[in-house]
Amino acid sequence: MAWKTNRFMAGAALAAALLVAPLMAQPGPPPASPPPAGLKAGTGAPFPKGKNAQLDSLPDWGGIWFYAPGGPRPAPPKLKGAYKAANEKWRADIAANNGIDKKARSNCSPPGMPGFMALPQYPYEFLFTPGRVTINQEAWMQTRKIWTDGRSHQDDPDPSFYGDSIAHWEKDTLVVDTIGINDTLPLQTGMTHSDKLKITERIHLSPTDSNLLINEITLDDPEALEEPWRASYTYRRDRYGVLLEFQCSENDRNPIDSQGNTLFH
Amino acid sequence: MRMKKRILAAVLALVAVPKMADAHHSYAMFDMTKQVDLKGKVAQFKWTNPHAWLTVEVKDATGAPVTWNVEMNSPNNLMLLGWKRSTLKPGDDVTITVHPLKGDKAGGSFMSATLANGTKING
Numbered sequence: 001m002a003w004k005t006n007r008f009m010a011g012a013a014l015a016a017a018l019l020v021a022p023l024m025a026q027p028g029p030p031p032a033s034p035p036p037a038g039l040k041a042g043t044g045a046p047f048p049k050g051k052n053a054q055l056d057s058l059p060d061w062g063g064i065w066f067y068a069p070g071g072p073r074p075a076p077p078k079l080k081g082a083y084k085a086a087n088e089k090w091r092a093d094i095a096a097n098n099g100i101d102k103k104a105r106s107n108c109s110p111p112g113m114p115g116f117m118a119l120p121q122y123p124y125e126f127l128f129t130p131g132r133v134t135i136n137q138e139a140w141m142q143t144r145k146i147w148t149d150g151r152s153h154q155d156d157p158d159p160s161f162y163g164d165s166i167a168h169w170e171k172d173t174l175v176v177d178t179i180g181i182n183d184t185l186p187l188q189t190g191m192t193h194s195d196k197l198k199i200t201e202r203i204h205l206s207p208t209d210s211n212l213l214i215n216e217i218t219l220d221d222p223e224a225l226e227e228p229w230r231a232s233y234t235y236r237r238d239r240y241g242v243l244l245e246f247q248c249s250e251n252d253r254n255p256i257d258s259q260g261n262t263l264f265h
Numbered sequence: 266m267r268m269k270k271r272i273l274a275a276v277l278a279l280v281a282v283p284k285m286a287d288a289h290h291s292y293a294m295f296d297m298t299k300q301v302d303l304k305g306k307v308a309q310f311k312w313t314n315p316h317a318w319l320t321v322e323v324k325d326a327t328g329a330p331v332t333w334n335v336e337m338n339s340p341n342n343l344m345l346l347g348w349k350r351s352t353l354k355p356g357d358d359v360t361i362t363v364h365p366l367k368g369d370k371a372g373g374s375f376m377s378a379t380l381a382n383g384t385k386i387n388g
């Protein structure tokens with residue numbers, strides 16, 4: 001019986017190998033995603049050749065940048081409806097819990113947008129390639145892909161941490177439009193938003209100090225906000241700094257317990 | 266006096282809000298109004314994100330050893346203040362100042378260190 005089973009298994013393994021071998025030898029047609037909305041086949045960021053010299057006309061955002069909160073803090077966003085009530089409950093819960101915020105997500109989970117653009121301690125870098133600006137953020141090793149190749153927004157983007165970002169240059173200002181942000185992520189600490197959140201950013205060097213980068217950011221959410229919220233974020237340059245690795249699991253000293261408390265060990 | 270207390274509470278509330286906007290987690294677990302000086306030996310110095318981490322063996326008032334866990338800034342910020350991954354090594358004598366955890370657990374948020382050679386370095 002055992003011998004029979006073994007012989008059957010050996011036969012099955014041989015048949016599987018014969019089936020797989022031709023597949024490995026001939027991988028079939030290459031993957032072929034269609035061009036995104038607004039781009040003709042053969043154009044856009046996936047075709048960088050011959051366009052690299054054009055990058056030289058873009059402003060100098062070299063080095064890394066640290067978010068530098070300063071100046072007067074803007075008034076908080078004016079929430080409405082269920083979003084306002086949820087924020088009031090969050091405040092009451094914190095007051096009842098000795099000032100401590102109970103968390104629903106791991107501290108190893110990144111904030112996504114728009115919190116991504118206002119992270120203290122951990123620096124940013126801005127990379128220009130033809131048709132695209134990439135923003136890397138050291139914390140959680142987050143990446144934003146911002147398309148400058150003329151594509152339009154996706155018709156129905158999957159909700160995501162960084163959303164669907166398209167942009168264009170107005171002289172030396174990068175104007176970014178972002179939609180499709182996952183509505184389980186915070187708008188700001190203790191605030192949520194709807195899936196209609198739209199973020200507009202105008203990012204440029206300071207006219208008086210080329211080592212300051214300014215992001216005039218507008219959060220617009222007709223379901224969660226009474227009116228668009230505007231702020232000006234500032235980042236300071238460190239020319240030779242580099243982003244370090246950030247593997248949260250490597251030093252996860254602040255896990256969340258089943259009650260939502262941040263632990264410390 | 267009562268008014269003063271109210272103003273103080275309002276000021277503390279304002280101060281507390283930006284702290285909760287910290288990148289990786291809230292600082293509400295620490296008592297940022299208190300400072301504790303600790304003299305001991307380095308057990309571990311971990312040079313990794315999200316925060317560098319220092320473990321120090323300290324003797325308490327009765328002479329019993331207590332292990333203090335101390336959370337530091339991010340390595341990138343510490344580098345700008347002059348730190349390296351080799352600034353502290355296990356066995357080094359060190360005196361540090363921390364904002365202690367609320368409650369009685371031996372832990373805190375790092376403020377500064379005085380190394381065995383007398384150098385003071387902030388975090």
